[in-house]
Amino acid sequence: MSLVSFDLGATPSSRLVRRSLPLARLASLAVFAAVAAFILLTFRDYGISNDEPVQHTYGQLLLAWYASGFTDDRAFHYINLYLYGGLFDLIAAGFAPYVPLPLYEWRHLLSAGFGFVGLIGTWRLATRLGGEGAGLVAVLLLAFTGMYGGAMFTHTKDVPFAAAMVWSLYFITALAGELPARPRWRIVLGLGVAVGCAFGLRVGGVFAVLYLALTIGAATALLRDGRLAWRLMPRLRVAGLVALTIMAATWPWSVLPPTxxxxxxxxxxxxxxxxxxxxxxxxxxxxxxxxxxxxEYLLIKLPEVTLLGLLAGLAVAVLALVTHLRAPGAKAGPFSRGRLAASMLTYLPLGLAILVPIGVAVLTDPPLYNGIRHFLFVLPPVTVLAALGLVGAWRALHRRARLAGASFALAALGLFLFNASVLWRLHPYEYVAYNQLVGGTAGAWGRFEGDYWSASLREAALALRHGVERETPPAHPYKVSVCAEDVQALAYLGPRFEAVEEWEDADFILSARDVGCDAAPGLPYATVSRMGLAFASVRDQRLRHMPVEVPVPDGDGDGPDLDAPSVSQNGGGSPPTGPQVAKAKP
Structure with a gap:
């Protein structure tokens, strides 16, 4: 008996599970097809994130290093990006000239492709640990988690890294399942590729190495095999060599020198x-x-159905352990001890992938921002655990009473559909979603991070562009000031606009609400909102630059004095007082 499942024997519930296996596999394929279709249909909806311009430049500089015969080392001094691996940016920059898409749309499609690979890895891991049903549930949960499914397009460092890490976790779990025997070469090579890709994106790939080391150490103790690590070392060296090669190719700074x-x-x-x-x-x-x-951010960003799965998983694990310990002969006998050790080793990597990063974040208290963005790689293992909990709880309840199992399934389905409706209303800003522990997204607004990527500037820029198309073209381009990176708006505005730095020089000010630009002056022109929440705005300042000649009445009030000087309302200096002030229509 595993720690998070029940041995159902020949009960009606077990027969139902076996009969549903082909259906679950078919449903999983249908879900993947639906996700792929969603990616292809919507990748153009997502705005440019703050980091993308410099990330793409980093990829170009890495290409220049290779093209120059390893002499052009600008990539090794570029801002602080040399501290990151360039796997994604190398691919994005290398194929950009050959892909018939605008640059940032290509990057978003590529990033979503990495996210899709991460969904496959999550499915493989959950299926290995809990069967086809758990795999299907895990994919659905992760795809409808705003911080993964909605972040796949714009979090071009975080989502690819999460994908590499979940595949690393899968191969570590597969390796643990074959102990004390030597792992098959397919597992060894897969582990090397996955860990190498993780390091090729972030130095955080060291977490995967730590999970592997702790798993082997635990296996040595549980299996009472002091020579286990020594027997594994030849194949682990091969995996390490593969990982090192990928890391060196995609992050050359990391090995020049190796320190x-x-x-x-x-x-x-x-x-x-x-x-x-x-x-x-x-x-x-x-x-x-x-x-x-x-x-705390992880707790309030996870969907409600995922939280239910985590609670259910905890309950199922405790009940399974108690049942095992109370079983006859549970405390004695090599078979029982070996079965418990194997079960613990099977699930240990999953537990490490959740507890170690959280523990490191709490104990070391590093400088953080943007919520869980830097720890987004924790979401796949957390989701797998939640899927195991949901499926395990349903099986246990169904075994005892079909009505109880059906009620639990309906409750989970209701929470899932509620979460899906929230993401539907937030599209394409799903990544800002919060759960009901803080009152949902509306309750978190103004209290926690919102659209920190300023991705909503795309929609604001398009609203401005389409709005001025109905007006008479001016003699000179409209001047816009962007309270974020200029390219986040200019990429969508077209040639009739040019960027200026100072607000007072601009005809229009575009700002996202999450970057401290709420005080932008001017008349409201357009607002980007979801669920009644303002994500971005366009402010119209053209009246500040428009001279307005106001006739000044003569002293006797019988009519205007044609010789009186005009008053220019250009927004500068102190406003005039008395009868000289005129109101202009917006």
Whole structure:
């Protein structure tokens, strides 16, 4: 008996599960097809994130390093991006000239492709641990988690890394399942590729190495095999060589010299700059956040149905363990002890992938911001655990009473549909979704991070562009000031607009609500909103630059004095007083 499932024997429930296996596999394929269709139909809906311009430049500089015969090392000094692997950006920059798509649409499609690969890895992991039903549930939960399914298009560092990490976790789990025997070469090579890709994106790939080391150490103790690590070492060296090759090719700075890898680890453990982040209604410097920042954000960002699955999984695991310990002969006998050890090893990597990052975030209290973005790789294993909990709880309840099992399934389905409706209303800003622990997205608005990527500027820019198309073209381009990166708006505005730095020089100001630009002056022109929440706005300042000649009445009030000087209302200086002030129509 495993720790999170029940041995159903020949009960009607077990027969139902066996009969449903082909149906579950078919349903999983249908879900993947639907996700693929969603990606292809909607990848153009997502705006440019703040980091994408510099990330793409980093990819181009890495290509230049290779093209120059390893002499053009600008990539090794570019801002702080040399501390990151370039796997995604190399692919994005390398294929950009050959893909018939605008640059950022291509990047979003590629990023969603990585996210899709991560969904497959999540399905494989959940299926290995809990069967076809658990795999299907895990894919549905993760695809409808705003911080994964909605972030796939714009979080071009975080989602690819999460995909590499879940595949690393899958191969570590597969390796643990074959102990004490040597793992098959397919597992060894898969592990090397997955870990290498993780390092090729972030130095956080070291977490995968830690999970592997802890799993082997636990296996040595549980299986009472002191030579286990020694027997595994030849094949682990091959996996390490594969990983090192991929890391060196996609992140050359990390091995020039090899000590740079440790410099990157040290840099991120003390990474800080002058930035404030919103946490529970307070705007705090990122180096003054409470140690619970990451787990609290994880708790309020997970969908309600996932939280139900985690609670159910805990209950099922405790009940399974108690049942095992109370069984005759549970405390004695090599077979029982070996079965328990094998079960623990099977699920240990999953537990490590959840507890270790959370523990590191709490104990080391690193500077963080953007919610759980930097720990997004925790979402797939958390979702797998939730799927195991939902399926395990349903099986246990169905075994005892079909009505109880059906009621639990309906409750989970209701929560899932509620979450799906929220994401539907937020599209394409699904990643800002919060659960009902903080009153949903509306309750979290203004208290926690919202559209921190300013992705809503795409929609604001298109609203401005379509609006001015109905007006007479001016003699010169419209001047716009963007309270974010200029490219986030200019990429969609077209040639009739040009960027200016200062607000007072602009005809229009485009701002996202999450970057401290709420005080932008001017008349409201357009607002991007979802669920009654304002994500971005366009402010019209053209009246500030438009001279308005106002006739000044003569002293006797009988009519205007044609010789009186005019008053120019251009927004500068102190406003005139008395009868000289005229009201202009918006």
């Amino acid at each position: 740079n890898l440790f410099k990157a680890m040290g840099a991120f453990s003390h990474f800080s700059f002058d930035l404030k982040t919103l946490f529970n209604g307070q705007l705090l410097p990122i180096d003054q956040l409470p140690p619970t920042y990451m787990p």
